[in-house]
Amino acid sequence: MEDVLLAVLRTEPGPRPLPPVTSLREFLVATLSRTARGTAEPGVRRAATELLAAAAGDERIDEAFGDALADVRAEGHRWIAQARERGELRDDVDADTLLDLVAGAAYYPLLWRGRALAEDRVAAVVDLLLDGAARR
Template sequence: MTTLLQDIGSPARTPRRGPGRPRNENIDDRVLSAVLELIDEQEEVTAARVVRRSGVSRAALYRRWPSLTTLLAAALDVGREVPPPIPTDANLRDAILGSLLDATVGTAQVSYPDERFRQRIRLAMADRNLQKAYWTSHVARRREPIEDALRAGVERGELRADLDPEACFDLIAGVFYYQFVVRGDHLNDEHTRARCRSALEVAWRGMLPTCPA
């Protein structure tokens, strides 16, 4: 990916404050919007196209993101949010499973549409560097609330002592990815959600200290 250059300053209309020029807060939004437009239109994202569409100088663009890979990763995460912590005084099973099921409906579907999700999968699978950058900078931090809750469950004796929270998250998150990516079903569909709920219940039983034969 293209190595990004150092910025030489903000637009001339930005007033000076002290010895340097302040950062133009609008630049980030304009750049990310331009990238998302290109992604949504299934156009290749290049520095030249982003500069042309956003109206932001190449220098200003390159100061903010060290490569096109990191820029793409940031754009693909627009509309996603880190889930809130799982309450420590809540029923652990209900809180975790509820958090997973709630994350697939409601406002998240509006701010992060299905088609963009599919584009994200396509771009990440085509570029391992992008896949790794997106994982490191964005995806990994959204796992933390549930992984922390699983660790708390182990510490309280509610879950198996040998439980691997990261592996368990992969297991339960994979339930949803399979429905969407492999089966091509919508996560708002009640039959799809029923399958997810059933699979999550099976996974949860395997996490308990004693799993019935």
């Protein structure tokens, strides 16, 4: 089973491209919306749940999962740095933590409730997280 999961993670093309964005908020909404849409299908939801569980227990799968998401996270880091430079985020906001919290909004309901994050909730989740990270 582990070899199958590793093969899936290493298969191109990876995540679907995001629409053009012009801000951190738009990037986070687009990324989280893509995840919400992708996990809305029951078969995908089950596969994603199994993949996440396997990644938690297998270092090779965890590493492959991280590699599969590396480009998206790097882009997130760039948007966070730009938002920080514009004074939109506090200097002490950790980029990895913010990206983990956004991803957690999709993964928590998936793992604990067996449901995808409702796409109509995505913007509210992002706004809540960005409000907590905003410079005051």
